[in-house]
Amino acid sequence: MIEIRNLSKVYDTKSGTVSAVDSVSLTIQEGEIFGIVGYSGAGKSSLLRCINLLEKPTSGRITVDGKDLTCLKSEDLRQARLKIGMIFQHFYLISQKTVFENVAFSLKAAKVPTAKIKERVEKLLELVGLAEKRDVYPAQLSGGQKQRVAIARALANNPTVLLCDEATSALDPTTTKSILSLLKRINKEFNITIVLITHEMNVVKEICNRMAIMQDGRVIEEGSVYDLFASPQAVLTQEFIASVVSFEIPEVILKSCKGPLVKITFKGDVAGEGIISDTLQKFNVKGNFLHGSIEYIQELPLGIFIMELKGQKEEIARALQYIESREVKVEVLHNGL
Structure with a gap:
């Protein structure tokens, strides 16, 4: 379970302070797929990066699997982060390393024995459907294949939580569907909690159990995806729903x-x-x-x-x-x- 309580993130800029996340409180249940939706600048990426403390919150608490990350010292925080995988819009693979080496990288960083690394990487590449690509380099892969490598890498240390930062925004619709199907399978088979940020309501409709709508750093509406599609209350939620289910009459x-x-x-x-x-x-x-x-x-x-x-x-x-x-x-x- 992820508990976010009164979380705020303020950035200092040349033109003054910017409040990216403003007193957000959310509870994300173990094993669910939770979507955080908003336009660019809504604060959703800052919120996501606060969950694993890639961004240090200005105030508030983040509790993951019973541990308050904001109170952990460096070594304890590093160990806690091993259980929080993350995938990004632009993959961030190491171009000089093969597919196998990219997935193995985080295992080496976690000081996993060499004999176990080979077994673990091969199992993960089989899971994401890239066993035959183990010795090729990222430049030889399609966008969807690169994201599959990134997913395998994020799963390397057996995380309980997977954070997805616009994971399908750079992909075409067909590839997006296949990646979402893979994420659903991972969620179901391993009971991994997935937090997914996006501005695409089709993605939320396809994969998420619950969602929150963000605007100007605040959560303005949250609930089950089904209920929000059936009866959106906030104007912005209605706008997002209309992008998928439009009933405008001329x-x-x-x-x-x-x-x-x-x-x-x-x-x-x-x-x-x-x-x-x-x-x-x-x-x-x-x-x-x-x-x-x-x-x-x-x-x-x-x-x-x-x-x-x-x-x-x-x-x-x-x-x-x-x-x-x-x-x-x-x-x-x-x-x-």
Whole structure:
């Protein structure tokens, strides 16, 4: 488990002090994949680097697996860091060393016996699908292969936590999907807690259990990925969700709507039920579907539909009341003409 309490990070610059992280408190459960989302300058990278004290917090506490890192002396901190792996956007492989040597580097630094290093590196390269690349150099690898080497290197010392700093931002969509699949597998097989920062909501939707949204150094909203997709509260969260699930209706369509325009959100098992068809049969109301889809988040369906309802006011009100009684969220977007 990672516990972050009242964490702040202030930088001194020529133009004055800059508060990159401002009184952030988070609890990240053991074995989960936690996403930290925000635009550039939101403070998410500074927060991530504070978790393993690559950046020393100005104030606050970081507790990882029961140890308060901010209180540890240098040697104890070095030992604690061995259990926190980290991968970066630009890989940071040593160009003069082979794939094998890059993965072995952190093991040598940890003074692991030579005989065990060979066994460990070969096992890790098999895990990330690069056993046949052990003797090649980084320049001979694709971006996705370089990130796989970086992941193997981060796992070398059997960490309990893996920090991912925009780990897929430099990769194409297909490669990104394969890297996320590898991270999910690592999380599942080894119960490694993964903290992933990104500005891409597709990445969060694909892999994370929970997430926090950062803005101006603060966490403005947090919760399960499913719940935030289903019902985002903060304006910035809504903006991020809209980048993945957009339901904007052109103004010309809005103007042509004679009846109320409603957004209906189905969560969980309810998304698979025929509630709308039941409603249209039960009440003297007609529906005109304008937009809709069912997204799968953490293998749970989330259905969002936008439709125009036509009929008598009283009958429409009864129909909407019936839909809401089935534990479905209804929002009136436009009252019609």
